[in-house]
Amino acid sequence: MDFQLLQTYNFAFLDEGSKREIRRAALKAVAIPGYQVPFASRELPIGRGWGTGGLQLTLSLIGDGDCLKVIDQGHDDSVNAVSIKKLVQTCTRITTTTDSEQATIIQTRHRIPEVSLRKDQILVLQVPEPEPLRRVEPREKETKRLHAEMDYSSIWLRLYEDIVRWGKITIGPDYPAMANHRYIFNPSPIPRFDLPKLNQAEGLYLFGAGREKKIYAIPPYTDVVPLAFEDYPFETEHFEGCACRLCGSTDTFLDEIYDEKTGEKVYQCSDTGNCRKRPEGRNSNE
Amino acid sequence: MGYVAVTGGQAAIETANNLTQWYRLKDSDRSLKVEDIEHQMRQLINRVMGEGGLYAPEYAAIAVKQAEGDPAEAAFLMRAYRSTLARNYYSETIEPEKMRVIRRISSSFKDIPGGQILGPTYDYTHRLLNFDLRDENHRDALNQILDHLSIDPKHMSVKLTFQKVTDLLREQGLVGNPDPQEQKPFDMTRQKLTFPASRSARLQALSRGETGAMTALAYSSLRGYGAVHPTIGELRVGYAGVAIAYPYDEKESLYIGEMMLTEVETINSFTLNDDGAITFRLGYGLVFGQNETKAIAMAILEQSLETKGKSPTQDEEFVLLHIDSVEANGFVSHLKLPHYITFQSKLDVLRQSRKISMEQKKNEMRDFKGQEV
Secondary structure, three states, X not given: OHHHHHHHOEOOEOOHHHHXXXXXXXXXXXXXXXXXXXOOOOOOOOOOOOOHHHHHHHHHHXXXXXXXXXXXXXXOOOHHHXXXXXXXXXXXXXXXXXXXXXXXXXXXXXXXXXXXXXXXXXXXXXXXXXXXXXXXXXXXXXXXXXXXXXXXXXXXXXXXXXXXXXXXXXXXXOOOEEEOOOEEEXXXXXXXXXXXXXXXXXXXXXXXXXXXXXXXXXXXXXXXXXXXXXXEOOOOOOOOOOOOOOOOOOOOOXXXXXXXXXXXXXXXXXXXXXXXXXXXXXXXXX | OOHHHXXXXXXXXXXXXXXXXXXXXOOOOOOOOHHHHHHHOHHHHHHHHHHHOOOOHHHHHHXXXXXXXXXXXXXXXXXXXXXXXXXXXOEOOOOHHHOEEEEEEOOOOOOOOOOOEOOOOOOOOOOXXXXXXXXXXXXHHHHHHHHHHOOOHHHHOOOOOOOOHHHHHHHOOOEOOOOOOOOOOOOOOOOOOOOOOOHHHHHHHHHOOOHHHHHHHHHHHHHOOOOOOOXXXXXXXXXXXXXXXXXXXXXEEEEEEEEXXXXXXXXXXXXXXXXXXXXXXXXXXXXXXXOHHHHHHHHHHHHHXXXXXXXXXXXXXXXXXXXXXXXXXXXHHHHHOOOHHHHHHHHHHHXXXXXXXXXXXXXXXXXXXXXXX
């Protein structure tokens, strides 16, 4: 495959014009935090909905000096992450890493690494559903108007109805938040645990939705406020009394795992790169 | 001869039939082997068997050859053939839990008892045209693959069966669907589908629905015109044994073979039960062969029909009556039949109405002019 790619395809797969167009959409997104910038999403050799938005951002940003990390649900070795990383690598020959501190670009699905993003790093999130108002309004034409008029009453009502019905806001991952006091946006299905990392962050967060053809951004030092009520404040996932079975961590996002033999429920860090780097984790054979 | 020649009858039909055969064969120097289609067009065969509602790989291959690769036409051939077969037995309930698994994944849990098994899938293959296929040498290719796989024959004989992932949740009381009832299934091929449909009728209609139509509808539900966006508890592909009750002794069963199935159990947003417990709801999909997107679509649609709402996918009649490829294709293509009489009738009505409307207009204009003067 290496041979075929080098012979037939441009550096970073896409042609230069396409990459420039995507960078321009990203620049506009940075200028208007949380605003969904439309772009002509290209077909890629992976499935729509499998990270093509993130991949297009990565491909158009990446250059010779870059070092790429790709994670899926916190995991570097997850099949989709491996597949995406391999594709970028074969068409660019850039270096890759599993250490989020070594990476200049991190493409991710469903997690933000535990270690804070630095200002020289870009986190690219793959986004399945960019439109937060889709929960209350199926028509794109209509949601665009609602954003323009900052008419967010329907989504607030939805949260209120959740509380009336379930006693809680039932949105788990992909919890909607307000960017720079202007646009409500979906943070991609990261757990609520990761959402506070976007607020006043040092690094740049780019969101790419390939199937839905939109790019948006949370630039550094932007206010990001999860939607919540004064008496029903925003809550992250609960892991009280749980610790990672490998590194003992109690302050990271944990995966629930079932032991094959005993059927017992155990916990393990979802950010595998970070888990491996922790002193207690280093001795583990995982 | 003009267009009226459509009434030419027998000779016209025969010529048309001969022409299709001419077009099927004219640019080749050999005819496609049915067994090649059966073994190398696996996905198409699976689709045709599923939509045709008949598990017969060889016949599906013949249908595909005859239909020049059109899945809807091939499914149609299968359905028509099946009409000639007597319904002799109903199989005993198939237990996909006991299937010989070749692929099994869960998107809900990272580590599932028994592990995730990728099996044969294009999911992680980069979609780059493989130009080497132009001159593929069967034996060389096969040897190369076997080298890569380094298959240990001993390992091959291990029969892989696994506990269901959703049982993990069921054991914890987190799944809320009612227990399945053992009852004789509704038989779509022998009964008219009526509404509200029983669960077995629903599942049956979905199971032989058209892959593309179901994918489109399920996608609409995921994307916003609906309420179902599940997580896949487990998707498994494998061979399941089929048995019938022994005709001379109902207590005994007779094994009649195995068939490849794809089973999907999805975990949906939770619901409040009558007893106050909040539980997840499961969606269910089971289709012939390896047809994963359709099985997932089926699980989404099945669950979507269980939820109340106004979107198309929550309307039982809308979904179940429109996903059938034979019915949809037949009716849409019937527009090619002559409609001379109906059209003449419409033409007549249009001309009459036009006359009236133009006279009215003329009268209005005259009145208007009269006023002016």
